Amino acid sequence: MRVLRVYHAGRDRAHRARERALSALGVDVTLVVPSSWPDGGAEAELSDEPFPIVELEVRRAGDVNRHTYASAAGLSDLIARLQPDLLDIHEEPVSLAARQWLRAAPPDLPVAMYTAQNVDKRFPPPFAQYETAAYRRAGGLYPCSHQAASVARGKGFGGRIAVLPLGVDEVYTAGEQTSEDPEIRLGLIGRLVPEKGVRDAIRVLADLVTWRPSRLIIVGDGPEVGAARALAEELGVAEAVEFHPWQPLDSLARLYRGLHVVLVPSRTTETWVEQFGRIIIEAQASGAVVAGYASGAIPGVGGEAAVLVSEGDVVELTHAIRRILQDQEAYASRRDTGLAQASRATWPEVARRQLQLYEEVLSRPRRMPLPRRDTDRRRAAVRQFGPTAPLAGGDRPFALPVLRKDAAWTRAAGHVIDTAMRVTGR
Incomplete structure (x- = not known):
């Protein structure tokens, strides 16, 4: 072929x-x-x-x-x-x-x-x-x-x-981390932008260090670096935070193998929502437990192995991480489930x-017959694949942010556009 x-x-x-x-x-x-x-x-x-x-x-x-x-x-x-x-x-x-x-x-x-x-x-x-x-x-x-x-x-x-x-690349293999290790190592990997929850990760660390020795390793770059450093200083955890630039594949894989929990505290905005979260399967393949917010595609990718809470609830996220680390059997179960999930994503x-x-x-199969009405077609899609991801501005937002300001006007404009699309058939 x-x-x-x-x-x-x-x-x-x-x-x-x-x-x-x-x-x-x-x-x-x-x-x-x-x-x-x-x-x-x-x-x-x-x-x-x-x-x-x-x-x-x-x-x-x-x-x-x-x-x-x-x-x-x-x-x-x-x-x-x-x-x-x-x-x-x-x-x-x-x-x-x-x-x-x-x-x-x-x-x-x-x-x-x-x-x-x-x-x-x-x-x-x-x-x-x-x-x-x-x-x-x-x-x-x-x-x-x-x-x-x-x-x-x-x-x-x-x-x-x-x-x-x-x-997930074959270079990502399981480490030997356990919840009983003397120091808990958290990880945040990716673009360091506000929607990735960098400051929430700092707040999680600030709580955990009052309970047991913990460290946060941040890998990536972006405009949130300065704010994250300042917050770490303010909360008294600057010495427990490591900042690293983007790493080559082999170096990143070694780093993953030393992490106990990888954080994905992504927050939905008016223009963006998590579409996949590659670090989730990389973390799971490395034996780390993923913890974060039930935002966008994160629940579907993280599956039963991930520890997820409502978006933006940093207090509950911290409590959830504490609970899983206190229960050696529960931590090991999440870890094993994550490894199994990652094995299906090689x-x-x-x-x-x-x-x-x-x-x-x-083989040129026949196309699936779909309902003609937009609402019926979308309901059928939800029955087959589940709901789509909403943005902060609603379920079917305009791609242009300027058109999301007035809800009544945008609903009317959306109806006109949807009707025009059906009429033109394009």
Whole structure:
């Protein structure tokens, strides 16, 4: 099977694990990546892989949904030269890059697509039309969460859906941490921005150190570093907090193996909600227990192994962490459950299921008949995949923040847009 995959983040070697796993299964995969992409893990010169990589120039590099390929004709030429059996567009259906590739693809070329969008957003024209056209054209979709699957089905995608987690690299292996260790080591890994709950992590530490020796290791970078340092000083725990920059994969894996609890205190905003939380499965694969807020996709990814409380309730989060650390059997049970969950999210397992989706798409099955009415279709999607993730402004917000200010006006505007979409059929 020849597969042409397109992925804006493919310059990062860690983000090419999916292709390596597919190649190991015998898939003849070619990966298309931007010739440059401003990301911390992006390689200036790509390292060798067991599959070919094509680098193409893009405009607006770094803008996930609005970057475009400099030569639209070059996309058609590449498809004609490689003659793939399937085109896999690892971009959001609403994105400009996805629009370009779908226009370049011959009408009889089977297409699979990715989505992480777990909020049922109303996009402005022409993006709403691009998204609808993508859902009609693609034969298969591999969202990274059930919430994202519910969004896609509710918006009218009738093709095959396989909910596939972001895989965990084999470098992440279990440490020997137990709840009886003399010092409890907490971890917070990722973008250090307000919505990731960095200051809540400091507050959790400040409570735990009054109970038993504890330390917080923060890995990443972002605008919250200064505020986090200041809060740690104010609460008297500055000496118990370590700040580290982004780490290479091997170093990060070693760090994970020494952590007892990995914190994911993410908070929903008017524009963002947690779409997956890669650190959850990395932590679980390393033997750490995940604790945080039941926000966005976190409950679905963390599963029964995670210790979750209501969003923003830092007091209850601290109490929950104390309870699990006080009960050696309960801690060990959560740890073992997390290890089992992570074993089902290895890249070889994800690739096996992705290949199964490819085969289903190539068989050109009939599309699922969906209710015509928007409300009925969304109810059916919730029955199949569960609810979508709400933002702070509501369940079906406008993608443009300026349109979220007046609830009555936005409801009326939303009704007009939904009606127009049904009339145009685009």
